[in-house]
Amino acid sequence: MSDARAEILRRVRAALVDVPAGEDPEDVAVARGYRTRDAEASREEIVDRFCAMVEDYNARVHRVAAPDLADTIGRLCREGRLRQLVVPPALPEQWRPDGIELVEDHDLEVSRLDGMDGVLSGCASAIAQTGTIVLDGGARSGRRAITLVPDHHLCVVEAEQVLALVPEAIARVAGAVRERRAPITLVSGPSATSDIELDRVEGVHGPRVLDIVLVERGATEGRVDVDREVGRTGSSAADAHGALENSCRSRPVPFDVEVREST
Amino acid sequence: MSAPTSLPVAGSRTPGPREPFPDAARRALADEQLRHNIGHATKTIREKRARVVGELPDWEALREAGRAIKERVLRHLDDYLVELETSVQRAGGHVHWARDADEANRVVGDLVAAHGAEEVVKVKSITTEETQLNEALAERGIHCWETDLAQLIIQLGEDSPSHILVPAIHRNRAEIRELFMRTLDEAPDDLSDDPRALAEVARRHLRRKFLAAKVGISGANFAVAETGTVSVVESEGNGRMCTSLPEVLISVMGIEKLIPRWQDFEVYLQTLPRSSTAERMNPYTSLWTGVAPEDGPREFHLVLVDNGRTNVLADVVGRQALNCIRCSACLNVCPVYERTGGHAYGSVYPGPIGAILTPMLEGIDRAGSLPYASSLCGACYAVCPVKIDIPRVLVHLRHLEVEHTAREGGLRARLGPERVAMRVMAGVFGSRRRYEAAQRAARLGQWPLAHGGRIQRLPGMLAGWTTMRDLRPVPAESFREWWRRRSEPGEDG
Numbered sequence: 001m002s003d004a005r006a007e008i009l010r011r012v013r014a015a016l017v018d019v020p021a022g023e024d025p026e027d028v029a030v031a032r033g034y035r036t037r038d039a040e041a042s043r044e045e046i047v048d049r050f051c052a053m054v055e056d057y058n059a060r061v062h063r064v065a066a067p068d069l070a071d072t073i074g075r076l077c078r079e080g081r082l083r084q085l086v087v088p089p090a091l092p093e094q095w096r097p098d099g100i101e102l103v104e105d106h107d108l109e110v111s112r113l114d115g116m117d118g119v120l121s122g123c124a125s126a127i128a129q130t131g132t133i134v135l136d137g138g139a140r141s142g143r144r145a146i147t148l149v150p151d152h153h154l155c156v157v158e159a160e161q162v163l164a165l166v167p168e169a170i171a172r173v174a175g176a177v178r179e180r181r182a183p184i185t186l187v188s189g190p191s192a193t194s195d196i197e198l199d200r201v202e203g204v205h206g207p208r209v210l211d212i213v214l215v216e217r218g219a220t221e222g223r224v225d226v227d228r229e230v231g232r233t234g235s236s237a238a239d240a241h242g243a244l245e246n247s248c249r250s251r252p253v254p255f256d257v258e259v260r261e262s263t
Numbered sequence: 264m265s266a267p268t269s270l271p272v273a274g275s276r277t278p279g280p281r282e283p284f285p286d287a288a289r290r291a292l293a294d295e296q297l298r299h300n301i302g303h304a305t306k307t308i309r310e311k312r313a314r315v316v317g318e319l320p321d322w323e324a325l326r327e328a329g330r331a332i333k334e335r336v337l338r339h340l341d342d343y344l345v346e347l348e349t350s351v352q353r354a355g356g357h358v359h360w361a362r363d364a365d366e367a368n369r370v371v372g373d374l375v376a377a378h379g380a381e382e383v384v385k386v387k388s389i390t391t392e393e394t395q396l397n398e399a400l401a402e403r404g405i406h407c408w409e410t411d412l413a414q415l416i417i418q419l420g421e422d423s424p425s426h427i428l429v430p431a432i433h434r435n436r437a438e439i440r441e442l443f444m445r446t447l448d449e450a451p452d453d454l455s456d457d458p459r460a461l462a463e464v465a466r467r468h469l470r471r472k473f474l475a476a477k478v479g480i481s482g483a484n485f486a487v488a489e490t491g492t493v494s495v496v497e498s499e500g501n502g503r504m505c506t507s508l509p510e511v512l513i514s515v516m517g518i519e520k521l522i523p524r525w526q527d528f529e530v531y532l533q534t535l536p537r538s539s540t541a542e543r544m545n546p547y548t549s550l551w552t553g554v555a556p557e558d559g560p561r562e563f564h565l566v567l568v569d570n571g572r573t574n575v576l577a578d579v580v581g582r583q584a585l586n587c588i589r590c591s592a593c594l595n596v597c598p599v600y601e602r603t604g605g606h607a608y609g610s611v612y613p614g615p616i617g618a619i620l621t622p623m624l625e626g627i628d629r630a631g632s633l634p635y636a637s638s639l640c641g642a643c644y645a646v647c648p649v650k651i652d653i654p655r656v657l658v659h660l661r662h663l664e665v666e667h668t669a670r671e672g673g674l675r676a677r678l679g680p681e682r683v684a685m686r687v688m689a690g691v692f693g694s695r696r697r698y699e700a701a702q703r704a705a706r707l708g709q710w711p712l713a714h715g716g717r718i719q720r721l722p723g724m725l726a727g728w729t730t731m732r733d734l735r736p737v738p739a740e741s742f743r744e745w746w747r748r749r750s751e752p753g754e755d756g
Contacts, residue, residue, distance in 0.1 A: 004360040008518065008569045012341045015577035019338045025523065028335035033324035034530070053543060107557070110474050110508055130536075130544035143558045144507040144549075148500060149474075166544075167529035174525050177490055181354050181552040183507070183559055186532070188544035191500040195413035195429055196436050196458040198304040200540070204412060204462045205469065206500025206547060 036171075038129075038164035043217070046128045050162045051214060053131025057189025058202050059210040066094070066215050073097040073120065073154060076211055080152055082117040088142030091120065095156055105146045113145055118152035119207070124176070126162045127169045127186075133157060133212070134169050135185040136176050144183055153207040155187075159217035283632040287607040288599075300435045301425075301604045305595045311541035312592060312646070318543070319533070328530045330650035333586035336521050337576060343488040343521050344567065350491030354553020356563040367568045368399035371480065371513055374564055375405050378511055380478045384469075386495060386505040387411035388482025389427060389589060390517050390568060392611040393624075396480070407480065408472045410501035412465050419446045425605030425613060427591040428539050433604050436461065469501070479509035479560070483516035484588065485531060486565070489524045492552045493565060496535060498545050506549050512560040518567050519576075519585040531588060534648035538590035571624035580659040584620050586649035593643035593653060599636055608633060615643035619656040627660065627667050634660035680724045705737040712736075 038046065051061045064072045074097030077085065082100070089104045096102055103116065122140030123133040133155055135141035140156075147153055163169050169186075176182035191206030202208060291297060316322055336343055348358045361367035375383055383400070385391070385407045397407040397418075409418045416431040417424055420442050424430030431439070440456040449467040454460060484496045493514050495502040506512055522531070528550070536545045554563050575585055594600045594614030605613030610621040610630070618637055622630040634657045643653040668676050676682070691701045712718045713736035721729045728734065740748075 004362050004366060007362055008360050008567070008573070009341050009344065011569065011573035012344070012518070012576065015573050016338065016340070018579055023338065025335050025339040025342065028331065028338055030328060030331040030335060031324070032328050032530075034321040034328060034533075036529070056543075057546070114470070114474055127544075132544050137555060137558050144503065145559075148503050148507065166533050167526075170526060170529040170532070177492060177525060177550070177552055181555050183552070183555045184548075184550040185503065186544065186548040186550075188542070188546050190546065191498070192546045193412045193458075193462055193499045194540050195411070195416070195431060195499075196439060196461060197300070198308045198429055198432065198540075199458055200542070201458040201462055203459060204466055204499035204501070205410070205473070205504055 034167075035165055036167040041128075041164055043159070046164045047159050047162050047214070047217075049164075050126055050128035050131060050157075051212075053128065054189065054210075054212050055131075057131055057192070057210075059131075059189045059212060061212045061214055063214045063216060069095055069156065069213065069215055070097045072213060073156075074100060076154060076213070077118070080118070080209065080211075082152055084116055085118050085120045085154070086113060086116045086146050086150060087120045088122075088139060088146065090139035091122070092140075095120070095122075105142055107143075108146070110145055110149055113149035116150040118154060118209075119146050119150045120154045120156070121147050122156045122158075123161065125169050125172050126157045127164075127166055128162055129165050130188055132166075132169070132186050132188045134173060135187060136173050136182045137184075138176065138182065141185075144185060147185070147187070148206055151207055152209045152211070153187075153190075154211045154213060156213045156215060158215045281609040281630050281632075284607060284609070284636045285632065287609055288603040288636070291603045291607045296435075297433050297604050298602060300433055302601055304429070304432050305601050308541050308595045312538065312595070315537045315541050315543055319537070325530055325534050326648055326650050329534050329588075329648055330583075330586060332522060332527050332530060333649055334583075336523060337519065337582055337585055340518065340521070340576065343523060344518060346488040347486055347491060347521060348567075350488060351486075351493075351553055351563075351565050352491075354491045356491065356553040356565055359564060359566045361566055361568045361570070363570050364394035364568075365399075367394045367515060367566055367570065368396050370566050371396060371515065372400055372403050372405065374511070374513055375400065375478050376403065378478055380405065380476075380511075382406045382408060382472070382476065383478045383480050384408045384410050384472050384476040384501075384505050384509065385480040386482070386497065386502040387414045387430070388480070388515060389424075389611055390482050391480065391515050392424060394515070394568065394570060396515070408469065408476075410469050410473070410499075410505060411497075412462060412499060412501075415465055415469070416442060419443075423606065424611060426594060427589050427612070427614070427616075428594075429591075433606070473501075473504040473508055476505075476509045478511045478513065479505035481506050481512065481514045483514050483520055483565075484535070485522050485528065486516055486520055487523070487525050487527070488521055490552055492525065492550050494528070494548060494550045496532075496545055496548045498540065498547065500547055503547050503549055506551060507559040510560055511562045511564070512551075513564045513566065515566045515568060518569055518572050519587075535588055535590055538588075538592040538646065538648040574626075575620070575623040578623060578659075581619065581623050581656050583651050584616065584623060584656060586651050587616050587620065588649055590648055592646040592648065593651075596642040596646050598638060598640060598642070603636075608636065615653045615657075616651070619651075619653055619660060622660055622664075627664050628671065631664040631667065634658075634664060684724075699741075699743070702737055702741055706739070709736050 054061050062072055077100045084101045086105050087102045121142050124136035125134045173184050190202045190208050190210040191204045192200050192202045193204045194200045351358050359370045361370055400407050409415050413429050413431040416439055426432040436456040439461055443450045443464050447468050450464050481495050483493045486493045536542045576582055593616050597615050600614040608617045610617050612620045618633045622633050637657050639654045641654050691697050718734040718736055
């Protein structure tokens with residue numbers, strides 16, 4: 001094995017004879033002229049954009065005020081005939097619906113997960129530009145397997161978790177990756193494939209139904225910062241997030257957005 | 264520094280030169296169903312891509328950043344590889360190095376065997392297709408379950424991939440339905456050809472495998488030198504299954520897939536999905552860093568594969584081919600690919616990127632016809648999210664191919680008609696006197712060939728030029744002659 005290592009490194013160095021010996025990697029200029037934050041969009045516009053993008057994937061978005069959260073989740077479960085949901089152990093109490101069996105994930109076997117009707121989780125952040133939720137294996141996201149094996153994923157996103165652009169989301173989870181090797185999963189809509197005639201259809205191996213429950217800002221009482229709740233991540237990644245939050249206003253909108261067929 | 268004039272031959276499992284592209288293309292062009300399938304699919308994706316790329320006002324800045332980051336990596340690849348190794352080990356993973364395909368397959372086979380697994384689940388990886396890992400594992404009694412829908416279609420049909428992203432693009436829904444009915448117990452008798460129904464059959468077929476698998480195998484879209492993070496970008500969820508459920512995860516990665524910093528994901532996670540599936544974001548992207556505490560595989564192995572990549576790296580002009588993030592946008596816009604499909608390229612890397620990558624990975628003597636599989640229209644360069652100047656590399660490789668043929672082909676190649684013709688042309692174009700004399704000679708000589716203002720058939724060895732196109736005859740008066748005539752005193756006042 002070490003022979004292969006030495007040989008490959010030797011080949012690489014031989015191939016790079018044209019690179020001056022004194023050149024540092026940073027000497028190769030990388031112009032980052034792309035957007036890293038959206039200074040123009042208001043908080044409302046960003047959240048609206050997130051919802052529109054999620055729906056474009058044929059996922060469903062339900063916008064609720066915080067006091068209605070648990071009831072909405074309960075209603076969605078009844079509509080989807082979901083009797084038993086797996087949840088991360090640290091799922092906030094005020095998210096838990098009445099009358100639905102919630103099974104906390106204490107390292108459940110995958111066969112057990114396969115028997116669940118669905119999963120209820122939160123997320124680490126969300127991206128408006130792409131309609132993406134970011135899972136980080138933390139207290140709200142849970143282990144990777146729980147949001148993968150069950151066929152129906154209910155994901156709670158709080159409005160202030162929605163970031164405008166991809167670079168903000170990458171920066172936001174950097175601390176968790178560096179400090180606790182957090183496994184990151186970006187989820188954009190339900191499982192899908194374009195493998196037959198490059199035509200996108202939903203539903204292969206991951207959850208075939210994705211319900212995003214968006215909690216409007218200003219209505220969550222006693223909200224705990226996700227990073228601090230996990231207790232292992234730094235706050236350095238949150239600066240882009242903070243800039244956006246400064247411009248937000250509270251706007252509880254207690255209604256469900258109709259499901260729109262994407263073209 | 265100038266480019267090397269020859270390329271070494273890379274190690275490969277199948278010896279001997281490949282079938283020349285024109286022969287394979289001719290066969291593909293005769294298959295009307297194939298042309299219809301590919302034409303339909305590429306047209307759909309081209310339009311969608313243009314739409315989602317148009318949404319980003321900073322698209323060109325993202326392309327430039329994507330290119331520059333890769334240039335930085337490639338110029339300092341040795342340092343970054345060592346940094347990646349350290350980072351992965353620090354995160355609890357193991358790193359293996361493989362000089363060629365056989366070594367990579369042996370490393371993976373040994374790891375699987377060490378865990379006593381007879382079956383593994385695998386998420387689509389072009390690198391392992393390049394090394395023919397499935398075949399190598401089969402020789403050791405290990406069965407690899409392909410879990411990507413298209414890859415399953417290929418595996419069940421004992422077929423080979425024809426597109427980087429959608430390996431079964433040459434199959435339409437009716438053909439896939441027929442295949443599933445024939446090969447899968449899970450297919451109901453009344454299975455329709457609705458892609459949704461077909462996907463459901465694949466889901467049921469593979470779910471048991473996912474839940475029982477002890478070892479998962481993946482490729483890698485990116486690996487971060489700084490943190491040791493490896494990523495798989497996918498749509499179906501099979502990538503998440505393979506990388507998070509088994510106890511042991513083995514990821515096989517070409518040495519060029521590195522990016523320096525975690526931050527660099529912010530570029531490629533914008534450009535890759537829009538370029539490949541024409542989505543704002545693909546459904547699932549998994550990013551794991553070694554072994555995560557209490558989540559996912561307890562053992563992680565990263566296999567770094569050269570298999571010809573250092574040959575590409577040594578070519579100063581061709582090096583940029585290693586920027587490739589395997590999005591396949593260049594396939595979808597290529598007028599040649601659209602008509603021939605991927606099989607004609609005879610490589611796991613078809614299309615424009617394959618036309619430059621394959622000859623450099625395997626040696627110009629094995630795939631020398633591929634750089635000619637292009638009209639040099641430049642559409643591939645225009646869409647490339649890492650700005651690989653494919654037309655420039657194509658021309659460069661054509662030059663190497665001509666030199667190689669002249670050197671290796673002996674006297675016969677040196678006196679070959681094309682080479683002699685080019686030499687004569689060079690002489691004629693090199694001097695005004697000779698050029699004008701040639702024009703006068705052509706004017707005299709062309710009269711039996713020109714009809715109705717065009718030459719449709721040239722005689723003898725020149726006939727090849729006119730099999731696909733007409734030639735304009737040399738006009739009665741050239742521009743230079745006209746210019747001289749009108750400048751002469753007294754002519755025009």
